Structures are given as structure tokens and as C-alpha cells.
Amino acid sequence: MNQNNLPPTAKKEPQILELHGDKRIDNYFWMRDIENPEVIAYLEAENTYTEAIMQPTKMVQKQLYEQMLSRIKETDLSVPVRKDNYYYYSRTEEGKAYAIHCRKKDSLDAKEEILIDENKLAEGQEYFSLGVFQISPNHELLAYSVDTNGSERYTLYFLDLKTYKLYPESISDTYYSFAWANDNKTIFYTQIDEANRPYKLFRHQLATSEQQDKLIHHEADDSYFLSVGMTRSEAYIIMSIGSQVTSEAYYLDANTPTNSFAIIQPRIQGIEYEIDHHGDYFYIVTNDDAINFKLMKAPITSPSKENWQTVIPHRDDIMLSGISIFAKYLVIYDRRNSLPCATVRKFDTDEEHNISFPEPTYAFFEGSNPEYHTNILRFTYTSLVTPPSVFDYDMETNTRELKKEAEVLGGYEKAEYASEMLIATANDSTTIPISIVYKKGTLKNGENPLYLTGYGSYGYPSSATFSSNNLSLLDKGFVIAIAHIRGGTEKGRKWYEDGKFLNKKNTFTDFISCAEYLINQKWTSSEKLAISGGSAGGLLMGAVINMRPELFKVVVADVPFVDVITTILDTSLPLSVLEWEEWGNPNDKTYYEYIKSYSPYDNVEVKNYPNLLITAGLNDPRVKYWEPAKWAAKLREFKIDNNILLLKTNMGAGHGGASGRYESLKELAFEYAFIFKWLGINS
Template identity: 75%
Template sequence: MNKMDSSQTTVTPPIAEKRPQVLELHGDKRIDNYFWMRDHQDPKTIAYLEAENAYTQAKIQHTEAFQQQLYEEMLSRIKETDLSVPYRKDEYYYYSRTEEGKAYPIYCRQKGSLDAPEEVLLDQNELAQGHDFFSIGVLQVSPNHQILAYSVDTTGSERYTLFFLDLNTRQLYPESISDTYFSLAWANDNQTVFYTKLDDANRPFQLFRHTLATDVNEDILIYHEPDDIYYLAVGKTRSQAYILLSLGSKITSEVHYLDANNPTGKFQLFHPRSTGVEYDIDHHNDYFYIVTNEQAINFKLMKTPVNSPSKENWQTVIPHREDVMLSGISLFANHLVIYERKDGLPIGRVQNLKTGEEHNITFPEPTYSFFEGSNPEFDTTTLRIHYTSLITPPSVFDYDMETNERELKKETEVLGGYDRTQYNSEKLMAPAPDGTQIPISIVYKKGIKKDGKNPLYLTGYGAYGASYPASFSSTRLSLLDRGIVFAIAHVRGGGEMGRKWYEDGKFLHKKNTFTDFIACAEYLISEGWTTSNKLAISGGSAGGLLMGAVVNMRPDLFKVVVADVPFVDVVTTILDTSLPLSAMEWEEWGNPNDKVYYDYMKSYSPYDNVEAKDYPDMLITAGLNDARVKYWEPAKWTAKLRELKTDDNILLLKTNMGAGHSGASGRYESLKELAFEYAFVLDRLGVEKRPGIRDRD
């Protein structure tokens, strides 16, 4: 094939100015030549980002037609005018719908039945007019269904402004509340709301009580959390009986509760925080149920009387198990739903609270993802669940908790004649250096041979105990149909194999995450799935840290790397407690003020370990308004790579100058960003433009 070669475009890459800054801790002096990029008020900072964007555009210009082809291809699979499955709450059926040509959802409801006239609650497209970025945070209707609380972010900074809309008059209440987070709870009086405010580091740290149609300056501060490592959230039990104030760090939690019928009452402490002990509570009739890891690394379930909830009255419902992790529970009037993980897969059980009888929610595929859908009603026997796999489009089921029967309400339609029987998904196990078996979820088009000639796209995350879902993506078909094998490395640091899996990939075990990923790549090569010169890898945020670490450790192993909003300047960022990824992150990565952690973190921090050597083709992305991973981390990393790398491979930095951590808002702009990344990867792998043809040997 005549491969699209970006070298045809001769452009000089930007060279960032060096301004050496000495950073010293524990007697160790680090020289940071690009520390100055943190100042976005410095004209040279924006000039550098814009120069990198211009360079990226010039180097990728030859793929513009291919990008458009990919965009149209991916868009053509999406049913642009579509409807979500309505869920019932009291007399109303709530749902969202999309319309062709409109970038955002329209939120609606019908009263009494699905044959009733539609009422539009909120048209996000109208609100987004005039904004390059638009995101909805809170979207909650009052208990009497007459008032809508919603919040918006127009920059990508994740600082939301809260509004209240009278659904009868369609008039906004006069007040709005700025600098809120996406956490809110209505009291049962339909006039009182509890909301959270952000501090300067974007940490939700205060809980306020607001009465509708009153001056927000008169709102009552209910709780202030002074400890920088704790985040604050507010919610409500499905029973509607209690409002819950939840406080949590990475390893410790604390809950306060309030009678939802008495919003001016005082929140009661459920159980005081104890370092390393996590718990959540929910309510059912005369009991609180508690999911906790106290003396139970994989969590256990307890319950205690509402009128005497102190620790001495806690009773065991589900004991701790070494081979099963209790992920959470869901309580209904007559049923308890239990969510667990076993052997790397999510599983579910339903228990009848009257008879004690149980049954499992089972699924047929070797690797999949399922989670609870919208279930606002307490007194119901129907459980709404969502299911998907690498080859099964997102599917919504109503599950009868009495009969163990499920009804498919909707499977997301994939236009263009998608046939799942043309694809295979498997679960593989790769041996890590210490002998641990690392799960890999893999999907490919039938007919692929394990001859070492397939291009392969490998991704992973491995942080915060988050499990990387094995879920369907219609956009991914643009890879699979071109003969690319897609794989997910479920590395340690995630939660796929239980809590210990997470513990074994954090703190002073963090390097397991990186060596696990490398082991997965080596295994896929050794088994004939691909070869290093056809291997692309990708990860975002903490997954971007994973990309940065493995590309420093084994740059020879990969052909192409995509690092989206990567957390790569680990030591400097976590030392700065004015940033969101700082004090709270000490319980994930370690506190670098402790020399043991400082030395360990510095030994893998991607920015600190860039060396004068060859690196693969790389695409790095950033968001100027990113509140989670500041733009300067990918920018500094790119500048240092340019300074030191010894190869002629392509290195691109693409900064979205009007968005944050999640990139562009709106489905069309998001697709364009993905088409850009796919075009880069396919170009560098030398894969044919047309689907259905593998690159010639």
C-alpha cells in the first residue's frame, strides 16, 4: 500500500523555552526546565500551546480526508434520532431523546402513561447555544415533580452553576448558585435542597441548605470539611426517608444522616471515621444496611436498627469472602440486590427479604459489563439493569426480582447492518513477572489469524480500584473492520479481581501496574496476536500515567502511543496541595513528603524519567480548562520529550483550548476528536483506509 506518510509535510516542531527551576526535597535537587508553563497568564504559555496545535495540524493534515471518512463512518452507525428507555417514578415516565443534527440530549417526561403528551423538561441544545463547551451536572426533579434542579458548566472546569426551574410556569427561580459540584438532594418538603460547594482546588468541601426563592447569601452552612484529603457528597436513600452526607478520602469514609421530612433538623453522625475503614449506608424499613471493609478487605454487609445504629448493634448479613468482592447493594421494599465481582467479572444476586430466598443474575459471555440502571422507585419488584459486552451493544433489561425473568427493553441499534456473529470476544490470562495472571479482554473480527501480523490496539487504566469495563463501542468497529485486534489489559491497581488487586497496584506496589501492562503486551506478541511494530497503546488520565511509564520502560515494545490528558508530572503535582490531584491523592500514590514515597514516585513519574533515547510515535492530548490533570502536565512532558528523544518518530501535542478533562462536549465534536485519534493511529500503523482489508505484509 501507499502509506500516508506525515514526513511528506516538512514542519519544524516547536522548541519550548528553557527556564530552569530548582525543585528540592529530601536533599534531592530536580531541575525543571518547563515549570513556567504552569502560568497560563504568561503569553508564552498560550503561544507554546498554540504553536504545538499548529504543528499537530500541519503534521496530520494529510489525514484530513481520512479523519472525515472515519467521522462519517462512525456517525453512520449511530441512530441520531433516538429515545432512551423511560423509567417510572410515581405517576411519571422520565426519559431523554436525541434528534438528528443536535449535539445534546433533550430531557422529557410523560404523565400517567407512555401514550400521554410529552413534556420537555430541559433541552440541552437550547441551553448550549453560544457556548463552545456545555455540560449538565445535576438534573433532579423535586419529590412532587414540580421543580427541576439543574446545573451547568460552560468551560469544562467542572465548576457548575445551579438553577431551579418551575415546571408548571416554565419560569426560572430568581436565584442561581455558582461553584457547585454535581451532588444535590431534595428534602421531602419540595422547598429545601442540600448542595455542595467547591473550594479553590475544586474539592467539594461544604454542604449548604437552600430554601427556594430566597437569597443564596442566606443559605445555611451545614457542614465544612477542613481536611484536604476528604471529598463531600450529598444524596438520598431510595426509601426517600433520609438525606445522606458522605465524606470520603481514598481509604476512609464517614456518613451523617438526616430525616428527609425534617430538613431544618441536625445531621446525625452514623459512625466516626477511622483511618483505613470505608463504609456506605442505605436504609430499609427499621434498619440501616452497611457495606464496609472493616476487617474485610473485600467488604462485607452489616445491618443495624435505625433507632440504635451504634457499632455494638451491627449484625452480619454477608460475611467477608476471600474470593468474592462485595461491590455494593441496592435496597427495595421486598428485595436486596447484591453486586459482586468474582474471577474478574461482575455478578449479581437478588435476595427476597421476606423469605430469604436468593437467585443469581447470570450472563452468557466470557467477558462483559453490567450495572444497575435508573431505579428510583422503592416499592417495586422490577430491577432495571444495563448489560453490554465487547460484541453486544448496550442493552437495557427489566428484571423481575420475584420470577427471575428478564425482559429486553432495548438494545442500542447499530446502523449499517452490524452482525455480532462476525466478531469474537475472549478472556485471556497473561503471566506477570511475579507469576500473577493478568486478565485481558480481547475482541476481533472472525478470520483473524494468530500469525503475528495483526495490528493490535491495547488499552488499560489500573488506578483507584476502578474496573475497566469490557463494553461495546460502535466507533470501535472502525478499528475491528480494518483487521485491528482490540484488547483491554486489566492490570493491578484496578478493581477487576477484588480489593487486593487494587492494593497490589498502588503506593509502593504501583510499578506492578506498569509491568503488568508490559507483560500483557509481551504475551499478546508471544501468542501471535501481533508484533511490536504493529502494536498501538492508549490510555487517559491515570491511564495516561500508565502510558508514560511503560513508554519510558519499554519504548521498543510499542509502535504508537496515545496519551489522553495524561497524569505524568506525578511528584510535582502531588506536592502542590493547591491542586485537586494533591493531598487526597496521597492515599492513592503516597505522600512525597515522606522520602520513601518520594523516591519511589520519582522512579516511575513519566516526566521525571524521560531519557535521551528513541521513543515511539506519540499523540498527547490536553484540555486548557482541565481541573483534574492540568494542561501543563502533558505540555511539559511533550517539551521534555522533544528536548531529549533521539528518534525521528512523530510527537504531537493537541490541546483543546476550550474544554476540560473529558474533551469536547456534544456528540459530534466528541466523534471528531475520536476520528482524529483513530486517523493518527491507523496512519502510523500503516493500516488501509478502507475497512475489510488488512495491510499488506
């Protein structure tokens, strides 16, 4: 290798970290100081090294980017959503990175009214993200918020849609949640603390100074997040306060916003609940004595727990995921046999029917349904072979109308590809679902390159969704697989419980079992296997390559959460205290020792590791840049192989990487080019 292409040196004076009588030596603790010019210089040196190593792939990156871009309909239009006498939609234009948000009054043939052009707001910004986008009940005002560095600290603005002039006030350090009151002049918003935790709820009157805002609630417990929203009935504003395992909710009549919020049920450790409204009742999804959740209702006049009445009892084999309430219908979302399902129930008769879906593995998401008095449920259906398809489902006639299927340019033929649900077996005989997609005619001969992903944390299921970008892999002979490992909720809430706290290692061994199964079934081989995961999925990547490095050829770890103990012991960081209810509190010696036994950074050893690409975001509030940076440095110190190790830090973005559709595609093309090069795939 050219001497100018050597990776930078990172080792400095060690920091000794001690807890429970255990001393951990951290040679790279110094990287946490973002004010230290040496830190920025080091990250830039790593980027220079990465750029040099990847220079021979520039043409492949360009080809992949152009290929992926060519499949996207750059000038496109979302399916309009009706609210009262307005139709709201967004559209994109060729060459522009961001969406344009519009509406039409009374008819889709009416003149277009542009509400927000994100491209104009993003001018001069290296990064741009739109947060809140909420129209007032009378459709005359727009509240929106923006983040221009990836820190997820949003500034809130108010736009008069009659004059298209901004109100004089703006509110900084706000979070995603927001609610209008029905008077069209009172709003509720959440503000974040230094650790990016939404901890205060304020009431604001338009055209007044932020200093005059009324503090409604200050959540002092660092393990709780605060949010606010409105019921679909538009009758109540709900303030929700929740940790990873405990909930508390308050309600306020949306017509009397200066009144005080009233509590639904005071928090009880370990009991979660969510609220919606219909008629004289609040409807409550809760895990109270119901691991897979159940549906209750309670009179608005006395909504506390002792008055809850059962609507849908707990079911051992079905997990209640949530509900959606309309004037005449209750829509029930659940998970059965590892798949999402939906049931429609009439309020007046309790008659119900299921919404069916045709494929062996798929994803289903409720769309935008702002109307309360309607028979139509909008949802999006997709699978590994079916592009996202927006349907309007008539809940009265049980019929559906396809409004739009995302167009894949360049002649995509769904019939050329196949998807399946496979079943692997874990070390403890637990069965693990695997969703796969491949081009028809693919042989199970052990010679296929295979791209395996997973997540397995926080109860988030890994959805089997379509991406036209996957075609750049599939058409090169790749098999793409998703491991539905413990730690998600694919097979119910217990699936999550069995992958957290002192069961966390199940997540990692499940993923390894899925990889072994795919190899044993001749879908691929270790020499052809690439794996990828981000955030907690990056933790997964770090854990499995410590445990079984020889099993994988190429690894991509995006913004990986790999320095688990050090991070969650630091309560000044975002999410740390909240994380104790996911991983365990390391101040407890039992949890400390268990977390230390799998924490990727703490378990780097002198041995061979796969080819590895690690990414980071300098402004990432969720996984601080120093976690991937420290991990890369420690891996360089210990690994004894000749495989490549690259660290790529986006110096102007956060957890989600680059903003804008073009820059995001370039980042993906870079990752695919890395995989191609070290799997030996010809471009």
C-alpha cells in the same frame, strides 16, 4: 520536513525543585502560568504543528468521522423510567449535539413535556455539560446545573415545571451531588473550593438568596470530599465524607430537613463504609476487617459501629461491590473470577438467586431505578460484541425482558465478531486477565494491528463494553484488547492494593506482560501494536514507554497524569492531598523516591520513543494542561528517534475533551487517523 512545520521551542530558564536533599531541574516549569501570554502562544503553536503534521490525514479523519456517525441512530429515545405517575426519558435529534430531557404523565401515549433541551442551553457556548438533574419529590420542580468551560464548576438553577420559569436565584461553584428534601422546597448542595474539592454542604430554601443558605458542614481536611444524596426509600438524606481510604456518613430525616444531621460512625483511618436504608435498619457496606468488604446492618436508633450486625460476611474470593435496596428485595453486586455479578435476596425469607450472564467477558450496570416499591430491577448488559442492552428484571419471577438494545446502523452482525478472556502471566507469576475482541477469521500470525488499552488505578475496573466506534478498527483487521491490570478491582480489593502505593509498578509491569503475551501468542507484533490510555491511564502510557519503548509502535496518551511528584506536592491543585492515599505522600522520603522512580516526566531519558500523540484540555481541573505540555516538551528534548510526537490541546474544554456527541467523534476520528497513519493502515 517543511521548515514551517517545525515544533515550537519550549526550553527556558530551569526551575530547581528540591526535597529530601534531591534536586530536580525542571526546564518547563514556566508552562504552569496560564496568565503568561507565552504559555497560550506555545500551546497554540503546538496545535498548529499538530494540525500541519496531520493535514495529510484530513480525508481519513473525515471518513472515520462519517463512518462512526453513520452507525449511530442520531434521532433516538432512551427507555422511559417510571417514577410515581410520570415516565421520564431523554431523546436525541439528528444534527443536534445534546440530549433533550422529557416526560409524560400517566401513560406513554400522553403528550410529551420537554423539561430541558440541552441544545438550547448550549447555544453560543464552546463547551457544555449538564451536571445535576433532579426532579423534586412532587414532580413540580427541576434542579439542574451546567458547566460551560470544562472546569467542572457548575452553576445550579431551579425551574418551576408548572410555569417553566426559573427561580430568581442561581448558585455558582457547585459540584455533582444534590438532594431534595420531601417538603419540595428545601435542597442540599455541595460547593467546591479553589482546588475544586467539594468541601461544604449547604441547605437552601427555594426563592431565597444564596447568602441566606445555611452551612451544614465544612470539611476542613483537604484529603476528604463531601457529597450528599437520598436513600431510595426517600426516608433519609445522607451526607457522605470520604478520602481514598476512609469514610464518614451522617443521616437526616428527609421529612424534617431543618433538623441536624446525626452521625452514623465517626471516621476511623482506613475504614470505608457506605449507607443505605431499609425498614428499621441502615445497611452498611464496609471494609472493616474485610479487605473484600462485607455487608452489615445497624438499628437506625443506634447506628454506630459497635451495633453493626453481619448480613453478608467477608469472602476471600468474592469482592462485595455494592448493594441496591428495594422494599422487598436486596440486590447484591460483587465481582467473581474477574467479572461483575448480581444476586437478588428477598428480605422476608432470605431466599436468593443469581442473575446470570452468557459471555466470557462482559459488563453489567444498574440502570435508573427510582421506584422503591417494585419487583423490577432495571439494568444494562453489554459486552465487547453485544451493544448496550436495557433489561427489566422481575425479581419475583427471575425473568428478564429486553426493553431496548442500542441500534447499530449499517448492518452490524454480532455473529461476525468474537470476544474472549485471555490470561497473561506477570513477572511474579500473577495471572492477569485480558479481554479481547476481533473479527471472526482473524489469524494468530503476528501480523494483526492490535489496540491495547488499560487503566489500573483508584480501584476502577476496566469494563468490557461495546462501542460501535470500535468497528472502525475491527473491520480494518484490528484486535482490540483491555488489560485488566493491578490497580483496578477486577480480581478483588487486593488486586487494587497490589497496584498502589509502593506496589504501583505492578500496574506498569502487568501491562507490559500483557503486551508481551499478545505478541508471543501471535495476536500481533511490536510493529503493529498501538496502546492508549487516559488520565491515570495516561500515566500508565508514560511509564511503560519509559520502561519498554521498543515494545510499542504507536501511543495515544489522553490528558495524561505524568508529572506526579510536582503535582501532588502542590496542595493548591485539585485532588493533590487526596492523591497521597493513592500514590503515597511524597513528603515522606520513601514514597518520594518510589514515585520518582516511575513518574513519567521525571524518567524521560535519551533514547528512542514510539510515535506519540498527547492530548490536553486547557480548563482541565483534574490533570492540568501543563502536565501533558511539559512532558511533550521534555520528550522532544531527550528523544533521539525520528518518530512523530504531537501535542493537541483543546483550548475550550476540560478533562473529558470536547462536549457534544459530534465534536467527541471528531476527536476520536483524529486519534484513530493518527494510529492508522503511523501503523501504516490503509484507509
